[in-house]
Amino acid sequence: MALRNHQFRQAARPVGAVKRSDFDYVEAPVRAPGDNEVLVKILYISLDPAMRGWMNEGKSYIAPVQLGEVMRAGAVGKVLESKHPKFSTGEFVSGTLGVQEYATVDGKLLTKVDPDVAPLPVYLSALGMPGMTAYFGLLDVGKPQPGQTVVVSGAAGAVGSVVGQIAKIKGCRAVGIAGGKQKCDYLTQTLGFDAAIDYKSEDVKKSLREHCPQGVDVYFDNVGGDILDIVLTQINRNARIVICGAISQYNSTSGVKGPSNYLSLLVNRASMTGMIVFDYAARYGEAGREMAGWLKSGQLQTREDIVEGLETFPETLLKLFSGENFGKLVLKVADA
């Protein structure tokens, strides 16, 4: 049986929000693996805010997706055929496999994952890039000390929810900023955050003052824009702001809004530092083992928002930017 692949290839550089017409949805033959290659049947695809940035032209921390190229995405799948000594048919793997049904890639780009340790979608969430981003961004860049206050925006998202839970594990006060009562209740009632602020219905500055009576020592920023500016007014001396993302700005067609309160860094001898998870690749194993332990002990919980159907990709991706997703957004492509 000759397998047929379906793929989303980038067709245009988006202006503002991504549209279906920014992609071509194509059928293509599946390439048989050559030496050291592995043919993977993709089961779950990770949808992440960073993907919007990869679609833009120009210098960034990673090359842009080229027009005509399969849209870049992390994914988990099952090995159908392997010509790499490390992998065997039937094993599960993760890697940057793209928005498609099948991928034929060099085995060195794959990592084995174990469905007995955690359900497969968790390898795109707490045990995948979002979890690694939270772990290294908070611990290595934010450097929270026990008793300090950690604020995180996008707190119900894949990265933010892990940031707040690690902050709690490390003995900090964790305050999350998220959109809507349902997400805020989830943060405090299920994940154990000390407080949650609904930016859609609350005066964020007033609520920050109330929920961070000792000020803000670490701010893990996923959103940028007005929220970053407001948190800047509440930081403590020597505070650390981790710049992980700026989802409020990614679709802006009128330029990025810079933080007008940045001089709070000066007054407070504070810092604002960018982080890219790929820099920590050599330490993913270390973090993964610790996170798996926390998952097992119940100290760390994850929630995946799973949407079925490869062909829904462009519209499903938009859920990230409207704030509609609740938990790590994952596209389910096939059953194992």
Next chain:
Amino acid sequence: MALRNHQFRQAARPVGAVKRSDFDYVEAPVRAPGDNEVLVKILYISLDPAMRGWMNEGKSYIAPVQLGEVMRAGAVGKVLESKHPKFSTGEFVSGTLGVQEYATVDGKLLTKVDPDVAPLPVYLSALGMPGMTAYFGLLDVGKPQPGQTVVVSGAAGAVGSVVGQIAKIKGCRAVGIAGGKQKCDYLTQTLGFDAAIDYKSEDVKKSLREHCPQGVDVYFDNVGGDILDIVLTQINRNARIVICGAISQYNSTSGVKGPSNYLSLLVNRASMTGMIVFDYAARYGEAGREMAGWLKSGQLQTREDIVEGLETFPETLLKLFSGENFGKLVLKVADA
């Protein structure tokens, strides 16, 4: 003979640029020193951009000057009478003595200075707060490595000129941004900067590209605004931006302009960190000794822009914001 003091007291919170009417110029009796106090005849007063911030109401790294209070300023003077065991008549001292002719202060707030080591105004410049700011801001926050490129704005000013010279001493490439050909020539021809960019007549981005062929590793920012935004486009991975000041923004009545290119911090895993020189007070001695050595060896040069007459204070202060001063701006109040 009963001495009469003349003082500038803050009379109003300035809106935009400082005006003479923001002060009262008053005559007052000179208070005789009590136990542990010293009466100082002020000779030179330091005029610094930070003074503008001290005049504003509201929380900052230091309490605002209260209305009716003598305007805060660093100064150098001569001891007229001492009831503190550490000081004797005729000695020279520095301290936060205010914009006035005489100050009666607790001896513990004074530091002895030696006119045989350097001319008195230099104790308000390279051997004073500006020099300490440059030293600790560059070395402790900027952490330049030999061979790296250091860019500094306000480069012909009291802080910036020292930053660039220390960068050279530490084996870095030093590029200064200043206003006007005269200042730029001074940087390259007298102070040994590798290059200078005249922001008034050049395309700063283009010139940065040309003069920083290896990109920017450390940016020491004294000005904020558009220059900060432009430098952000040229930083290297792991670059350090030292936020020392933002003189372009201090008189703004329409709010501060935030750096819209701040996401360059993310892409480049770079940091932006505020610094306040007072945090390094315990190490001023260490820095002062090293800087005095560099002054003696000729590796470090200073230039003071000395204006005579206490009564010119409000207008002289404005030279800082118009970019008119050339070197450390000092108000000469009296002869020793």
